[in-house]
Amino acid sequence: xxxxxxxxxxxxxxxxxxxxxxxxxxxxxxxxxxxxxxxxxxxxxxxxxxxxxxxxxxxxxxxxxxxxxxxxxxxxxxxxxxxxxxxxxxxxxxxxxxxxxxxxxxxxxxxxxxxxxxxxxxxxxxxxxxxxxxxxxxxxxxxxxxxxxxxxxxxxxxxxxxxxxxxxxxxxxxxxxxxxxxxxxxxxxxxxxxxxxxxxxxxxxxxxxxxxxxxxxxxxxxxxxxxxxxxxxxxxxxxxxxxxxxxxxxxxxxxxxxxxxxxxxxxxxxxxxxxxxxxxxxxxxxxxxxxxxxxxxxxxxxxxxxxxxxxxxxxxxxxxxxxxxxxxxxxxxxxxxxxxxxxxxxxxxxxxxxxxxxxxxxxxxxxxx
Numbered sequence: 307x308x309x310x311x312x313x314x315x316x317x318x319x320x321x322x323x324x325x326x327x328x329x330x331x332x333x334x335x336x337x338x339x340x341x342x343x344x345x346x347x348x349x350x351x352x353x354x355x356x357x358x359x360x361x362x363x364x365x366x367x368x369x370x371x372x373x374x375x376x377x378x379x380x381x382x383x384x385x386x387x388x389x390x391x392x393x394x395x396x397x398x399x400x401x402x403x404x405x406x407x408x409x410x411x412x413x414x415x416x417x418x419x420x421x422x423x424x425x426x427x428x429x430x431x432x433x434x435x436x437x438x439x440x441x442x443x444x445x446x447x448x449x450x451x452x453x454x455x456x457x458x459x460x461x462x463x464x465x466x467x468x469x470x471x472x473x474x475x476x477x478x479x480x481x482x483x484x485x486x487x488x489x490x491x492x493x494x495x496x497x498x499x500x501x502x503x504x505x506x507x508x509x510x511x512x513x514x515x516x517x518x519x520x521x522x523x524x525x526x527x528x529x530x531x532x533x534x535x536x537x538x539x540x541x542x543x544x545x546x547x548x549x550x551x552x553x554x555x556x557x558x559x560x561x562x563x564x565x566x567x568x569x570x571x572x573x574x575x576x577x578x579x580x581x582x583x584x585x586x587x588x589x590x591x592x593x594x595x596x597x598x599x600x601x602x603x604x605x606x607x608x609x610x611x612x613x614x615x616x617x618x619x620x621x622x623x624x625x626x627x628x629x630x631x632x633x634x635x636x637x638x639x640x641x642x643x644x645x646x647x648x649x650x651x652x653x654x655x656x657x658x659x660x661x662x663x664x665x666x667x668x669x670x671x672x673x674x675x
Contacts, residue, residue, distance in 0.1 A: 315350065394671040528553070577630065
Protein backbone atom coordinates (compact mmCIF):
# COMPACT_ATOMS: atom_id res chain seq x y z
CA UNK A 307 0.00 0.00 0.00
CA UNK A 308 1.28 3.46 -0.80
CA UNK A 309 1.35 4.85 2.72
CA UNK A 310 -2.36 4.32 3.32
CA UNK A 311 -3.27 3.25 6.87
CA UNK A 312 -5.88 0.51 6.85
CA UNK A 313 -8.44 -0.42 9.45
CA UNK A 314 -8.26 -4.22 9.59
CA UNK A 315 -10.82 -6.35 11.42
CA UNK A 316 -9.65 -9.74 12.68
CA UNK A 317 -11.81 -12.60 13.92
CA UNK A 318 -10.11 -13.60 17.20
CA UNK A 319 -12.92 -15.77 18.58
CA UNK A 320 -10.65 -18.85 18.79
CA UNK A 321 -8.36 -17.21 21.36
CA UNK A 322 -9.21 -18.59 24.79
CA UNK A 323 -11.40 -21.35 23.35
CA UNK A 324 -8.87 -24.20 23.59
CA UNK A 325 -9.00 -24.56 19.81
CA UNK A 326 -5.37 -25.71 19.74
CA UNK A 327 -3.89 -25.05 16.28
CA UNK A 328 -6.50 -22.46 15.30
CA UNK A 329 -5.92 -20.55 18.52
CA UNK A 330 -2.13 -20.66 18.23
CA UNK A 331 -2.21 -19.45 14.64
CA UNK A 332 -4.56 -16.57 15.40
CA UNK A 333 -2.84 -15.35 18.56
CA UNK A 334 0.72 -15.52 17.24
CA UNK A 335 -0.17 -14.15 13.82
CA UNK A 336 -1.87 -11.11 15.42
CA UNK A 337 1.10 -10.44 17.72
CA UNK A 338 3.52 -10.55 14.81
CA UNK A 339 1.19 -8.54 12.59
CA UNK A 340 1.14 -5.83 15.25
CA UNK A 341 4.94 -5.74 15.20
CA UNK A 342 5.37 -5.44 11.43
CA UNK A 343 2.66 -2.96 10.41
CA UNK A 344 1.24 0.42 11.38
CA UNK A 345 -2.33 -0.38 10.36
CA UNK A 346 -5.17 -0.12 12.86
CA UNK A 347 -6.33 -3.53 14.06
CA UNK A 348 -9.81 -4.25 15.41
CA UNK A 349 -9.82 -7.59 17.22
CA UNK A 350 -13.11 -9.40 17.75
CA UNK A 351 -12.97 -11.73 20.78
CA UNK A 352 -15.61 -14.14 22.04
CA UNK A 353 -13.92 -14.95 25.38
CA UNK A 354 -14.09 -12.14 27.93
CA UNK A 355 -10.94 -13.32 29.73
CA UNK A 356 -8.94 -13.44 26.52
CA UNK A 357 -10.16 -9.98 25.52
CA UNK A 358 -9.26 -8.52 28.93
CA UNK A 359 -5.78 -10.08 28.87
CA UNK A 360 -4.83 -8.95 25.37
CA UNK A 361 -2.17 -6.21 25.34
CA UNK A 362 -3.50 -2.71 24.73
CA UNK A 363 -1.91 -0.20 22.40
CA UNK A 364 -3.15 2.91 20.56
CA UNK A 365 -3.37 1.13 17.21
CA UNK A 366 -5.40 -1.85 18.45
CA UNK A 367 -9.08 -1.86 19.33
CA UNK A 368 -10.58 -4.74 21.34
CA UNK A 369 -14.21 -5.72 20.82
CA UNK A 370 -16.09 -8.45 22.71
CA UNK A 371 -18.74 -10.26 20.68
CA UNK A 372 -22.03 -10.85 22.46
CA UNK A 373 -23.83 -13.19 22.33
CA UNK A 374 -21.01 -15.70 21.91
CA UNK A 375 -22.59 -17.87 19.22
CA UNK A 376 -21.23 -18.73 15.75
CA UNK A 377 -24.47 -17.90 13.94
CA UNK A 378 -24.71 -14.51 15.65
CA UNK A 379 -21.07 -13.79 14.88
CA UNK A 380 -21.32 -14.64 11.19
CA UNK A 381 -24.83 -13.47 10.28
CA UNK A 382 -25.17 -10.35 12.38
CA UNK A 383 -22.15 -9.20 14.38
CA UNK A 384 -19.54 -9.14 11.60
CA UNK A 385 -21.77 -7.43 9.01
CA UNK A 386 -22.74 -4.80 11.58
CA UNK A 387 -19.16 -4.38 12.86
CA UNK A 388 -17.72 -4.04 9.35
CA UNK A 389 -19.82 -0.90 8.89
CA UNK A 390 -19.69 0.44 12.45
CA UNK A 391 -15.90 0.07 12.68
CA UNK A 392 -15.37 1.42 9.15
CA UNK A 393 -13.23 -1.58 8.24
CA UNK A 394 -11.21 -1.68 5.04
CA UNK A 395 -10.92 -5.46 5.17
CA UNK A 396 -12.04 -8.26 7.52
CA UNK A 397 -10.05 -11.45 8.25
CA UNK A 398 -12.29 -14.32 9.38
CA UNK A 399 -11.72 -17.97 10.27
CA UNK A 400 -13.32 -20.51 7.94
CA UNK A 401 -16.80 -18.93 7.77
CA UNK A 402 -17.56 -15.32 6.94
CA UNK A 403 -20.75 -13.34 6.58
CA UNK A 404 -22.69 -13.43 3.30
CA UNK A 405 -22.75 -9.63 3.28
CA UNK A 406 -20.35 -7.06 4.73
CA UNK A 407 -19.39 -3.44 4.23
CA UNK A 408 -15.83 -4.43 3.34
CA UNK A 409 -14.05 -7.25 1.48
CA UNK A 410 -13.34 -10.47 3.37
CA UNK A 411 -10.28 -12.71 3.56
CA UNK A 412 -10.81 -16.11 5.18
CA UNK A 413 -8.31 -18.37 6.94
CA UNK A 414 -8.94 -22.04 6.12
CA UNK A 415 -6.35 -24.39 7.60
CA UNK A 416 -7.63 -27.49 5.83
CA UNK A 417 -10.64 -29.07 4.16
CA UNK A 418 -10.64 -32.23 6.25
CA UNK A 419 -14.42 -31.95 6.62
CA UNK A 420 -14.71 -32.92 2.94
CA UNK A 421 -12.13 -35.72 2.94
CA UNK A 422 -12.81 -37.29 6.36
CA UNK A 423 -16.46 -36.54 7.19
CA UNK A 424 -16.46 -39.51 9.58
CA UNK A 425 -14.24 -37.44 11.90
CA UNK A 426 -17.02 -34.92 12.50
CA UNK A 427 -20.34 -34.83 14.29
CA UNK A 428 -23.62 -34.96 12.41
CA UNK A 429 -24.15 -31.23 12.93
CA UNK A 430 -20.65 -30.43 11.64
CA UNK A 431 -21.25 -32.64 8.60
CA UNK A 432 -24.33 -30.58 7.86
CA UNK A 433 -22.91 -27.07 8.05
CA UNK A 434 -19.20 -27.35 7.24
CA UNK A 435 -19.45 -28.62 3.62
CA UNK A 436 -21.94 -25.84 2.90
CA UNK A 437 -20.67 -22.82 4.80
CA UNK A 438 -16.89 -23.14 4.38
CA UNK A 439 -16.77 -23.68 0.58
CA UNK A 440 -19.35 -20.90 0.17
CA UNK A 441 -17.12 -18.54 2.14
CA UNK A 442 -14.05 -19.54 0.13
CA UNK A 443 -15.81 -18.79 -3.15
CA UNK A 444 -17.29 -15.53 -1.87
CA UNK A 445 -14.15 -14.22 -0.15
CA UNK A 446 -11.82 -11.83 -1.90
CA UNK A 447 -8.88 -13.92 -0.70
CA UNK A 448 -8.02 -17.09 1.21
CA UNK A 449 -5.14 -17.77 3.60
CA UNK A 450 -4.02 -21.33 4.31
CA UNK A 451 -1.05 -22.94 6.02
CA UNK A 452 0.51 -25.25 3.43
CA UNK A 453 0.88 -25.93 -0.26
CA UNK A 454 -0.96 -29.19 0.39
CA UNK A 455 -4.04 -27.38 1.67
CA UNK A 456 -3.96 -24.99 -1.26
CA UNK A 457 -3.84 -27.91 -3.69
CA UNK A 458 -6.73 -29.61 -1.88
CA UNK A 459 -8.87 -26.49 -2.22
CA UNK A 460 -8.25 -26.55 -5.95
CA UNK A 461 -8.80 -30.31 -6.25
CA UNK A 462 -12.06 -30.37 -4.33
CA UNK A 463 -13.57 -26.95 -5.03
CA UNK A 464 -11.77 -25.54 -8.04
CA UNK A 465 -10.36 -22.62 -6.06
CA UNK A 466 -7.60 -21.06 -8.19
CA UNK A 467 -4.15 -21.11 -6.60
CA UNK A 468 -3.80 -17.39 -7.25
CA UNK A 469 -6.60 -16.71 -4.78
CA UNK A 470 -4.86 -18.58 -1.94
CA UNK A 471 -1.97 -17.17 0.11
CA UNK A 472 0.21 -19.58 2.09
CA UNK A 473 1.07 -18.41 5.60
CA UNK A 474 2.65 -21.35 7.40
CA UNK A 475 2.24 -22.11 11.07
CA UNK A 476 5.23 -21.63 13.35
CA UNK A 477 6.32 -22.34 16.91
CA UNK A 478 4.85 -20.51 19.88
CA UNK A 479 7.69 -18.99 21.96
CA UNK A 480 6.69 -21.11 24.96
CA UNK A 481 8.18 -24.17 23.22
CA UNK A 482 11.62 -22.59 22.86
CA UNK A 483 11.74 -20.98 26.29
CA UNK A 484 14.68 -22.68 28.07
CA UNK A 485 13.07 -22.41 31.53
CA UNK A 486 13.11 -25.90 33.14
CA UNK A 487 9.67 -27.44 33.53
CA UNK A 488 8.70 -30.65 35.32
CA UNK A 489 6.84 -33.49 33.65
CA UNK A 490 3.47 -34.49 35.07
CA UNK A 491 4.17 -38.06 33.86
CA UNK A 492 7.25 -39.93 35.05
CA UNK A 493 9.64 -40.75 32.14
CA UNK A 494 10.31 -42.70 30.05
CA UNK A 495 7.37 -42.30 27.68
CA UNK A 496 6.43 -41.73 24.08
CA UNK A 497 4.23 -38.69 23.51
CA UNK A 498 1.50 -37.84 21.05
CA UNK A 499 -0.67 -34.72 20.91
CA UNK A 500 -3.99 -34.56 19.11
CA UNK A 501 -7.67 -34.36 19.84
CA UNK A 502 -9.35 -37.73 20.23
CA UNK A 503 -11.06 -38.06 16.85
CA UNK A 504 -10.72 -40.51 13.92
CA UNK A 505 -8.61 -38.27 11.68
CA UNK A 506 -5.78 -38.26 14.23
CA UNK A 507 -5.42 -42.03 13.70
CA UNK A 508 -4.64 -42.72 17.34
CA UNK A 509 -6.05 -46.24 17.06
CA UNK A 510 -3.13 -47.22 14.80
CA UNK A 511 -0.64 -45.82 17.32
CA UNK A 512 -2.33 -47.65 20.21
CA UNK A 513 -2.28 -50.93 18.30
CA UNK A 514 1.36 -50.39 17.45
CA UNK A 515 2.20 -49.75 21.09
CA UNK A 516 0.33 -52.91 22.14
CA UNK A 517 2.24 -54.91 19.52
CA UNK A 518 5.51 -53.45 20.78
CA UNK A 519 4.64 -54.33 24.38
CA UNK A 520 4.00 -57.95 23.45
CA UNK A 521 7.13 -58.56 21.41
CA UNK A 522 9.87 -56.48 23.03
CA UNK A 523 10.30 -56.53 26.81
CA UNK A 524 13.21 -54.06 26.58
CA UNK A 525 10.79 -51.19 25.98
CA UNK A 526 10.30 -49.22 29.19
CA UNK A 527 8.30 -46.33 27.72
CA UNK A 528 4.65 -45.76 28.33
CA UNK A 529 2.46 -43.94 25.80
CA UNK A 530 1.09 -40.54 26.80
CA UNK A 531 -1.80 -39.16 24.74
CA UNK A 532 -2.62 -35.45 25.11
CA UNK A 533 -5.85 -34.13 23.65
CA UNK A 534 -9.47 -33.23 24.19
CA UNK A 535 -12.24 -35.75 23.60
CA UNK A 536 -13.89 -34.89 20.29
CA UNK A 537 -16.38 -36.69 18.09
CA UNK A 538 -16.05 -40.51 18.26
CA UNK A 539 -13.48 -40.33 21.07
CA UNK A 540 -14.92 -43.52 22.52
CA UNK A 541 -13.36 -45.49 19.67
CA UNK A 542 -9.92 -44.40 20.87
CA UNK A 543 -10.68 -44.91 24.57
CA UNK A 544 -12.08 -48.39 23.99
CA UNK A 545 -9.11 -49.46 21.88
CA UNK A 546 -6.77 -48.47 24.70
CA UNK A 547 -8.88 -49.80 27.57
CA UNK A 548 -6.60 -52.70 28.55
CA UNK A 549 -3.44 -50.60 28.35
CA UNK A 550 -5.06 -47.77 30.26
CA UNK A 551 -6.03 -50.14 33.08
CA UNK A 552 -2.47 -51.42 33.30
CA UNK A 553 -1.09 -47.89 33.36
CA UNK A 554 0.84 -48.35 30.13
CA UNK A 555 -1.19 -45.70 28.32
CA UNK A 556 -2.00 -42.36 29.96
CA UNK A 557 -4.69 -40.00 28.66
CA UNK A 558 -4.19 -36.49 30.00
CA UNK A 559 -7.01 -34.60 28.28
CA UNK A 560 -6.36 -30.97 27.38
CA UNK A 561 -3.24 -29.51 29.00
CA UNK A 562 -2.15 -25.89 29.45
CA UNK A 563 1.09 -24.94 27.75
CA UNK A 564 3.22 -25.21 30.88
CA UNK A 565 2.30 -28.87 31.33
CA UNK A 566 2.55 -29.59 27.61
CA UNK A 567 6.07 -28.20 27.40
CA UNK A 568 7.05 -30.23 30.45
CA UNK A 569 5.98 -33.44 28.69
CA UNK A 570 7.76 -32.49 25.48
CA UNK A 571 10.99 -31.83 27.38
CA UNK A 572 10.96 -35.26 29.05
CA UNK A 573 9.57 -37.59 26.36
CA UNK A 574 11.74 -40.15 24.63
CA UNK A 575 10.20 -39.33 21.24
CA UNK A 576 7.12 -37.82 19.66
CA UNK A 577 4.65 -39.73 17.46
CA UNK A 578 2.11 -38.13 15.13
CA UNK A 579 0.08 -40.72 13.20
CA UNK A 580 -2.57 -38.30 11.82
CA UNK A 581 -3.80 -39.21 8.35
CA UNK A 582 -4.90 -35.72 7.30
CA UNK A 583 -3.75 -32.25 8.36
CA UNK A 584 -3.48 -28.78 6.94
CA UNK A 585 -0.05 -28.42 8.54
CA UNK A 586 0.48 -30.54 11.66
CA UNK A 587 1.55 -27.89 14.16
CA UNK A 588 2.38 -30.33 17.01
CA UNK A 589 5.12 -31.79 14.82
CA UNK A 590 7.11 -28.55 14.56
CA UNK A 591 6.44 -27.83 18.24
CA UNK A 592 7.94 -31.22 19.13
CA UNK A 593 10.93 -30.61 16.87
CA UNK A 594 11.46 -27.18 18.42
CA UNK A 595 11.44 -28.86 21.83
CA UNK A 596 14.31 -31.12 20.78
CA UNK A 597 12.34 -34.33 20.27
CA UNK A 598 12.96 -37.02 17.71
CA UNK A 599 9.70 -37.31 15.81
CA UNK A 600 7.79 -39.98 13.87
CA UNK A 601 4.98 -38.97 11.51
CA UNK A 602 2.60 -40.51 9.02
CA UNK A 603 4.03 -40.62 5.52
CA UNK A 604 1.35 -38.39 3.99
CA UNK A 605 1.80 -35.43 1.60
CA UNK A 606 1.58 -32.63 4.15
CA UNK A 607 4.13 -34.29 6.43
CA UNK A 608 6.53 -34.63 3.51
CA UNK A 609 6.10 -30.90 2.97
CA UNK A 610 6.41 -29.85 6.62
CA UNK A 611 8.79 -32.38 8.15
CA UNK A 612 10.67 -33.57 5.03
CA UNK A 613 13.55 -35.86 6.12
CA UNK A 614 13.68 -34.40 9.65
CA UNK A 615 11.18 -37.00 10.91
CA UNK A 616 10.81 -40.75 10.69
CA UNK A 617 7.96 -41.20 8.19
CA UNK A 618 5.85 -44.34 8.58
CA UNK A 619 2.92 -45.86 6.65
CA UNK A 620 -0.17 -44.18 8.17
CA UNK A 621 -2.29 -47.25 8.97
CA UNK A 622 0.34 -49.97 9.46
CA UNK A 623 0.61 -50.78 13.21
CA UNK A 624 3.54 -53.14 12.65
CA UNK A 625 5.58 -50.42 10.95
CA UNK A 626 4.75 -47.99 13.76
CA UNK A 627 5.77 -50.61 16.33
CA UNK A 628 9.10 -51.02 14.55
CA UNK A 629 9.56 -47.25 14.47
CA UNK A 630 8.80 -46.83 18.18
CA UNK A 631 11.18 -49.68 19.00
CA UNK A 632 14.02 -48.02 17.12
CA UNK A 633 13.32 -44.67 18.74
CA UNK A 634 13.41 -46.34 22.14
CA UNK A 635 16.65 -48.32 21.82
CA UNK A 636 18.75 -46.24 19.40
CA UNK A 637 19.89 -42.96 21.03
CA UNK A 638 22.11 -42.04 18.06
CA UNK A 639 19.10 -42.28 15.74
CA UNK A 640 17.08 -40.10 18.10
CA UNK A 641 19.84 -37.50 18.28
CA UNK A 642 20.13 -37.39 14.49
CA UNK A 643 16.39 -36.83 14.06
CA UNK A 644 16.33 -34.25 16.85
CA UNK A 645 19.18 -32.31 15.20
CA UNK A 646 17.47 -32.38 11.81
CA UNK A 647 14.18 -31.31 13.39
CA UNK A 648 15.74 -28.37 15.21
CA UNK A 649 17.19 -27.16 11.91
CA UNK A 650 13.97 -27.77 9.98
CA UNK A 651 11.76 -25.65 12.23
CA UNK A 652 13.92 -22.55 11.69
CA UNK A 653 12.14 -21.98 8.38
CA UNK A 654 8.76 -21.54 10.10
CA UNK A 655 8.38 -18.15 11.81
CA UNK A 656 5.39 -16.11 12.90
CA UNK A 657 6.98 -13.05 11.33
CA UNK A 658 6.87 -14.65 7.87
CA UNK A 659 3.36 -15.93 8.58
CA UNK A 660 2.16 -12.44 9.52
CA UNK A 661 3.89 -10.91 6.52
CA UNK A 662 2.05 -13.29 4.18
CA UNK A 663 -1.29 -12.53 5.85
CA UNK A 664 -0.57 -8.80 5.70
CA UNK A 665 0.19 -9.04 1.99
CA UNK A 666 -3.15 -10.78 1.37
CA UNK A 667 -5.03 -8.16 3.40
CA UNK A 668 -3.31 -5.18 1.76
CA UNK A 669 -3.82 -6.55 -1.75
CA UNK A 670 -7.49 -7.17 -1.00
CA UNK A 671 -8.03 -3.70 0.43
CA UNK A 672 -6.14 -2.12 -2.46
CA UNK A 673 -8.18 -3.90 -5.13
CA UNK A 674 -11.45 -2.76 -3.53
CA UNK A 675 -10.41 0.87 -2.96
